Amino acid sequence: MEQALLEVSHLSKIYKRKGGPDFSAVKEVSFSLSKGEALGIVGESGSGKTTVAKMVAGMLPVTSGSIMLDGQPVESRRSKDTKRNIQYIFQDPVSSLNPRLKIKDILAEPLKLYFKLSGESLDNRIHKLLDDVGIPKSYQDRYPKELSGGQCQRIGIARALAAEPSIMVCDEPTSALDMTIQSQILELLQELQRSRGISYIFIAHGLEVIYTISNRVLVMKQGEVVETGATTQVFHSPQHAYTQTLIQSIPKIELPYFEY
Amino acid sequence: MKKKLVLRGNWKGIISIGLLGIIFAVTIFAPWFAPFDPYQQSLQDILIPPLSHYTSHPGISVLGTDQLGRDVLSRLLYGGQLSLWMSIVSVLFAGITGSAIGIIAGYFGGKVDAVMMRLADIQLSIPSMLLAIVMVAVLGSGLTNIVIVLSITGWVTFARVVRSQVLSLKEMEFVEAAKAMGVPSLIIMWRHILPNTWFTILTQASLQMSRMILLAASLSFLGLGVDVSTPTWGGMINDGKNYISSAWWLSTIPGLVIAFVILTINLFSDWLREKSEG
Numbered sequence: 184m185e186q187a188l189l190e191v192s193h194l195s196k197i198y199k200r201k202g203g204p205d206f207s208a209v210k211e212v213s214f215s216l217s218k219g220e221a222l223g224i225v226g227e228s229g230s231g232k233t234t235v236a237k238m239v240a241g242m243l244p245v246t247s248g249s250i251m252l253d254g255q256p257v258e259s260r261r262s263k264d265t266k267r268n269i270q271y272i273f274q275d276p277v278s279s280l281n282p283r284l285k286i287k288d289i290l291a292e293p294l295k296l297y298f299k300l301s302g303e304s305l306d307n308r309i310h311k312l313l314d315d316v317g318i319p320k321s322y323q324d325r326y327p328k329e330l331s332g333g334q335c336q337r338i339g340i341a342r343a344l345a346a347e348p349s350i351m352v353c354d355e356p357t358s359a360l361d362m363t364i365q366s367q368i369l370e371l372l373q374e375l376q377r378s379r380g381i382s383y384i385f386i387a388h389g390l391e392v393i394y395t396i397s398n399r400v401l402v403m404k405q406g407e408v409v410e411t412g413a414t415t416q417v418f419h420s421p422q423h424a425y426t427q428t429l430i431q432s433i434p435k436i437e438l439p440y441f442e443y
Numbered sequence: 444m445k446k447k448l449v450l451r452g453n454w455k456g457i458i459s460i461g462l463l464g465i466i467f468a469v470t471i472f473a474p475w476f477a478p479f480d481p482y483q484q485s486l487q488d489i490l491i492p493p494l495s496h497y498t499s500h501p502g503i504s505v506l507g508t509d510q511l512g513r514d515v516l517s518r519l520l521y522g523g524q525l526s527l528w529m530s531i532v533s534v535l536f537a538g539i540t541g542s543a544i545g546i547i548a549g550y551f552g553g554k555v556d557a558v559m560m561r562l563a564d565i566q567l568s569i570p571s572m573l574l575a576i577v578m579v580a581v582l583g584s585g586l587t588n589i590v591i592v593l594s595i596t597g598w599v600t601f602a603r604v605v606r607s608q609v610l611s612l613k614e615m616e617f618v619e620a621a622k623a624m625g626v627p628s629l630i631i632m633w634r635h636i637l638p639n640t641w642f643t644i645l646t647q648a649s650l651q652m653s654r655m656i657l658l659a660a661s662l663s664f665l666g667l668g669v670d671v672s673t674p675t676w677g678g679m680i681n682d683g684k685n686y687i688s689s690a691w692w693l694s695t696i697p698g699l700v701i702a703f704v705i706l707t708i709n710l711f712s713d714w715l716r717e718k719s720e721g
Contacts, residue, residue: 242623266625279616283638292634293624346624 186254187215188382189239189350194248196234196406208234210406211248216350221376221383223397223414225390225429231406232386233354239384240271240352253349267297270343274355276336280327286313286338287323293345312341316371333364340371352384357392369395390433394418402426456718459711466704470523477517478502481674485512490690507692509682515692519700522674527704529586530655533593538648540594541601542640546632548602549609560606563599571596575658579667586669589662593655604647608640642719649712653705660701676701 196209209231216222224232237243239250241261250257257265273279280289290309294300300308310320316337327335336356343351353372357365373396375381387393393400393414400417402410402425410423421427450457469476485499485508493507493515506515548559566574575592582588612618613636621631660677662668668675676697683693 240623242619261625263625266623271620271623273616273620275616279620281617281621281635281639283641284634292621292626296624296626342620 187251188218188220188253189216190251190254191215191235191239192249192251194235194238194250195246196231196238196243197246208406209238212401212403212406212408213248214401214408214411216382216384218349218382219376219380220399221385221397223385223387223393223400224403225387225393225400226403227429228388229405230403232403234406235403236271236352236354236384236386239350240269241266242271263297267293267346268348269350269352270346270348272336272339272343272351272353272356275359276332276339276356277327277359279339280335280342282327285324285326286318286330289327289338290323290341290345293342297346308345312345315344315375316341331364332360333368336360336364336368337371340368340375344375348381350382350384352386354386355388358388365392366395372396390418390429402429453714455710455714459707459714462707463711466523466707467527470520470527473517473520473524477514477520478505479514479517481513481517481521482672483513488512490686490693492690493692506696507690509679509690509693510686515679515696518674518679519676519697522676522679522697523700523704525586525669525673526656526659526676529590529593529659530652533590533597533655533659534648534652536590536594537597537651538601538644541598542605542637542644544598545602545605546609546636546640549606550613550628550632550636556606559602563602566596566599571658572661575662576665576667579662584667584669589659589668592662593658596658597651597655600651601644601647604643605640608643609636612636612639642715646712646715646719649708649715653708653712656701656705656708 192213194209194212195207198206198208200206212231212235214222224235226232234243238245241257244259252265252268287306287309290312291300291305294305294308298308309323313320313323318334318337318341322330322334327338330338336359339356351372356372357368360368369392372383376383383396385393385397397414400410400412400414401408402417402423404425410417410421410426417426418430421430479502485497487499488497488504488508489512490510491497491504491508491512493505494503495507496503499512504514504516506519508514509518544559544563548556575596578592578595579588582592618631618635621635626634656676659668660675660680663675663677664681666681668678671678679697680694683690683695683697686693
């Protein structure tokens, strides 16, 4: 087996509480991610999925455990290159973009920060990114509030892409969008996975979203991993009782019968 | 149709900006608008009431003359120049330092925040008028000192208001995104936080400006302002108070002007606040 791109072992997050027992949001979570793979994390609200994602992305300090990227341990103070390699896509596409910046300035930020681009090469790169996520070039001078939720999420993806990461952590990137836009965004992400070999850590409430995009699934409950395995296997023959309840709780659409 | 809607939603803005424009124009260009020299004394025309003729030279004194025969309207315009100028400069200083402190305290939190906000609390516990009087007494009067004193009394409000907004802004996902990307703190504050507090700062600045005008006038009234012969609105009220029974216009007119300017500025800040919420 080839070496994993990301190796997370015994990751824990403990919050200290005043005058009470400490609360462990995440307990000893371990998983690995290889290049071009999509790992889905499912679980109910408060199961610690987002906490895991934020720790991987370096947005929350890790209490204990280790993260290895490309065989190198990730320090608690991350290097710029590590930060560049792991990008995060937010749940709320609108609030993840600064309302006072134009689209091109939002996209220019990572390009300037990581690649020191400027002038014409910066403009070209922005055009290329907008093209990649299917947004017309003319939108570069608009502000986020002039865009729809789906378009904002595309800009969020473009911003992450600008860093040319090897891993994208997606925290429910489609839950704020309606169904048709959801599938368009998922298609875009899959397309990027195929063309660039980006790996995903994908968090979602909607199991159907996870089913569409991920190769492997991690089921979490109260901060612990209760089941892990290939997506089809977990979905078709869930072993753990909790996974079974999760899968049974997928709403099934029964079309009403109309009599003419 | 659309034009009408614009007018209806923004009448406060249109009226206040218009009036402020006029106020600023006539005071900044006081030498063009003032009918007479504000320093010119005339002993034959002492305390003549508004709308009466001068005896020493041709012309009508629109707002009367003071105890030395100086034209009140001219002094009002020249005095406005100084009063507005002082308040603008001190709001600028107070706004820049206050906002910077507010953003830094709110963004970093922890000890930095605690130290800066306790400092603000200490200053807030002393009435600003008292603080200003003590400081003028120590530093001495004069234009520069008055501006310094006004700025020092003003920064606290800016710092507090801006800080509270930064506290909610820094939890927003775009700030989190910039942090995760590794954007330096200084740039996050400059690019992502400051532009989103603009409206708050601007609203606060206009509110503070009316406060500064009042404070500057109060200081001049107490004789702690700039040099006595230089016309200022507060100074004019002070000069006129001894003649209030015989020459009502001396104190009343500058008082009305101060009230009018403050009301206009408050209308403007009200409009700004509505804009920022909508």
